[in-house]
Amino acid sequence: MGIFVDKKTRVVVQGITGRDGSFHARQMKEYGTAVVAGVTPGKGGTGLEGIPIFNTVAEAVEKTKANTSVIYVPASAAVDAIYEAADAGIQVIVCISEGVPANDMLKVYNYLKIKGVRLIGPNSPGVITPGVTKVGIMPGQIHKKGSVGVVSRSGTLTYEIVYNLTARKIGQSTCIGIGGDPIIGTNFIDCLKEFQDDPQTEAIALIGEIGGSDEEDAAAFIKKYVTKPVVGFIAGLTAPADKRMGHAGAIISGGTGTAPEKIKAFEAVGVPVAKTPAEVADLVEKKLAALYKKKAAKKAVKKTITKPRPAAKKSVKAKSSVKKVVKKAAPVKKAKATKPAKVKKSKPKVRSKKR
Amino acid sequence: MKIHEYQAKEIFASFGIPVPKGKIAFSADEARNLAAEIGKPVVVKAQVHIGGRGKAGGIKYCATPDEAYSNAENIIGMNIKGLIVRKVLVTEATDISHEAYVGIIVDRSAKKPVIMVSAEGGIDIEEVAAKTPEKIHKLHVDPILGIKSYQARQLAYKVYSDPETAKQAAGIILKLYRCFMEADASLVEINPLVTTPSGKVVALDAKVNLDDNGLYRHPDYEKLRDVAPQEESENEAREAGLSFVGLSGNIGCVVNGAGLAMATMDLVKHYGGEPANFLDIGGSSNPDKVVTAMRIILRDPNVKAILFNIFGGITRCDDVANGIAKAVSEFRPSVPIVVRLTGTNETEGRAILAEAQIQGAETMVEVVTKAIALAGVA
Known part of the structure; x- marks a missing residue:
């Protein structure tokens, strides 16, 4: 099982002939992902290592039954690529592109909401259901199939945490990087909802950072609906106010969006917050042990x-x-x-x- | 990107929002000449990228050109919350009978722009929001439909009872929304939006923050960038495709990825050190980026040790190692360097470091604790 992507996932790569697109199309294929099509306007009829390339997403969907898209186009073309995928009937869109204007994303978000299309990102490393399929740019080999759902606003920090989990022989059901931008298609709450309903997932690691109130919203949601154990981590305790910390969304503005606020929100709903990335694996291990004990009892x-x-x-x-x-x-x-x-x-x- | 009030007013004017006449002066002499040119009492306003200028004494009413001269002389060079004033806006003084507030930001939770208005203008709006939130009226706009005239009227009538004034204010709200969306702003604010005794509604102040991600569509806005001396390293980093934020600690940090970079800084603090900076070298692994990163960090005299924390994904560890080796041979740094490489091509990367006799570390915790120990003895 896992969430958002599974064995039924059929991927079309938008921007497949670009530097990143071609590299990661190969990497995904190597991992075992069903990469069924690529799209680059003007390159239709050609191919990349056996992957047929089309001029439009609509044609790719019609010919290959692709149901998931991953976008590697430049930021200036990313919004159009998202609309194209959504209008072609793609159900899950993963946008890797970084630098999409926030006010464009306001329109995209509300449009996709009407259409009922799932967008992950932009500025996302993608989503992987280990051992099954990988749609994104994360190094596949650090993952291990298992029962922990990982959701994060970051890329490499997620790898660090996954790496630690795998080193402890704790596998993952699905790992999602929701992206570091202020307006993103899929938030923590959406992932929590899916993880809660996913039979493979037994525990959830939620990796947040400064900026916005997505973590606070997640805490409120956990309190109401999530019965599976959740552990948290928040990056940016030492971040100064009013400075964008790399991610467009990682900024403390008007005194809100600080790490202590978010940690407090998690702890208030019984979600333990790791003090270091390595400690996330400790906390997950403890939660799983307690869960297994309970189940055994x-x-x-x-x-x-x-x-x-x-x-x-x-x-x-x-x-x-x-x-x-x-x-x-x-x-x-x-x-x-x-x-x-x-x-x-x-x-x-x-x-x-x-x- | 933050821009100055006078630049924000130029943008407002281009969207048809009424603003008082004014010009920028870099010296007291220029301020006097501009005041004489305007021929009426003026206000001299410090142009810095920070709020609270009035309280700091950076905004002064001047009845005569000579007063404009003396006030400008005091204000230029003034330090407002760590920023030095280098220019002032000389603008015609406006008689005020009422002050309101209008602002638009993105509501990240609702995923919609939210317009806020209040009859309590001219003061710190965050204070109003904290103490008397009922005095702020909010309206979320559907970004696909855009703002409707009736919505602007609804907001205007929350603040104004006089129909003529409300009509003017509603017009300004409509234009301000267009400005917010079309200029790719992340914030637009008029505080105060004043009504003059003759009943004219004018934007007496202007604040616009631009979304960096939208700047590619507005090449003309790029020249509005004004880099303060203490932001020069940040600017150099930005131009090289890096994200850098200077801090006051002594452990220099070079990391790939923003989340991991923040987590590394936090870990430095956790183990009793103080990070000197945030630095994300980004997703690509161009060795030149690493060299630029080292140059920027080594410029900071507080730095006593530098750590690299690299988790290779798209970033290749051997590329980073080559960059480090290149930077070390170029700059011959006197401070110790310790490097953690994990992921794509880590074996090759570590071999390059060993060759260059640069210290390695296995884990994130190890690189951080080693760097702190080395900084202590340096």
């Missing part, structure tokens, strides 16, 4: 509960909530009754795929 309860009462009592001593149920000598059905309640919580009403 549940299993044990399920097993013992069907047995005669005395035995059950003994085995569930540690679990006070379950204990209550057992004490009442609840039938198996009732013990299960705790589950639907949880399921209900995990299915937010805002779940429509359209944003």
Whole structure:
């Protein structure tokens, strides 16, 4: 499974004959991604290592059934490329291009919202479902298939964190770089929603940074809807105010968007925040261990509960909530009754795929 | 990009927003001449990229050209929050019967431009927002549809009761929105938007921040860039395709990627050091960028050690290593350098560093702690 991209993903590369586009088209193909088409106006009819090239995205979609696009065109052409993909029926658009004007993105965002098209980026390193498909520029080899969803506003910082996770043998379900710009197609909340509903994902690492209030919004969302364990990290504690820190969106303006505010927001909803990038793996490991312990205990309860009462009592001593149920000598059905309640919580009403 | 008030007023005027007449002066003599030319009382206003000029004494009313001279003489060279005033705007004085506020920014959460108006103009709007938020009226505009006349009228009537004044203000709001979108601004602000005793509505002040990403569409705005002396390194970095922000610590940092660069600075602080800068060499791995990065960092006399934290993706570690070796042989730095290379072509990169006898580190934590230790003994 994983989110946004999976084994059904069929990629068209917009700007495939450019320096970055051709390099990464090869890299993605090598990783195992179904790169089914490329688009460069004027180069239709040619190809790149067996990937057919078309003049328009519409033609590429018609001929190859591409459903996902990745954009490597210069910033001045990126907005047009996004509209072209959306109007051609592409469902997931990953925009790698950096330097797209924010006021253009305001229009793009609201247009795609109406169309129900998912845009990741711009200024994104892409999205990877390890072992299945990679749509972007991240080094594939540092990833490992597993159960941790990673979402971040950064590129290399995400690699650093993924690298640490993989070194600990903690695999990832999907890793998404949502992009460092102020206006982006997919925010933390969108990813949290998907991770919450993704059966492969067991825990979530959320990597934020200064600027805007996306992390605060994410914290509020976690409190309401996310039942899976989440750990956080915020970059930019030492960043001065009113200075753009590389990313167009990483700026503390009017005294808001600071790291302490964001850390506070996370901690207030029970999301532990790592003090260093390396510590993210520690926190994830702890959360997973606790989760597995809980699951094992549940299993044990399920097993013992069907047995005669005395035995059950003994085995569930540690679990006070379950204990209550057992004490009442609840039938198996009732013990299960705790589950639907949880399921209900995990299915937010805002779940429509359209944003 | 921040621009000055007089430049913002030129942009406003090009969109048809009424602004008082004025010209820029670089000396007290020029200020006197301009005041004489205007032939009426003037206001001399410091032109620096920071708010709070009035409180700092950077804005003065002058009844005569001689007063313009003496005030300009005081203001030029004045230090306002660390910025030195190098020029003043000499503008005709306006009689004021009412001051309002109009501003437009991007609401990052709502993904829409938001127009804010308030009858409480002329003062710090952030203070109004904090203390009496009910006095600020907001309107989100659908960026696809653009602003509608009725929306501008609605906002205007929140501030003005007189229909004629409201009509003028609504017209200004419409133009200001057009200016915000078409100029690729990230902020436009009129504070105060004044009503004169004769009932004319005028933008007495102007603030425009331009989105750097939109500048390619406005080559004429590029010349509005005014680099303060302390921003010269930032500017040089920008021209070389790097992002640099100077800080006051002693550990120079060279990193690829903005998030990792911030996290590296934070880690320096975490282990008891102080970062000297933010520096992102970007996604490409041109060795010349590394040389420029080193030149900029070595210019800072506070720097006692330099660390490189490179996670190769598109950036190739061998390219960065070549750049470091080149910079070291070119500048012969007296401060220690320690380098962490991971990812694409790391083996080749490390071999180049070993050849050049440059210290390596395995992890981000190691490079940071080593740099701090080396800075301590330097």
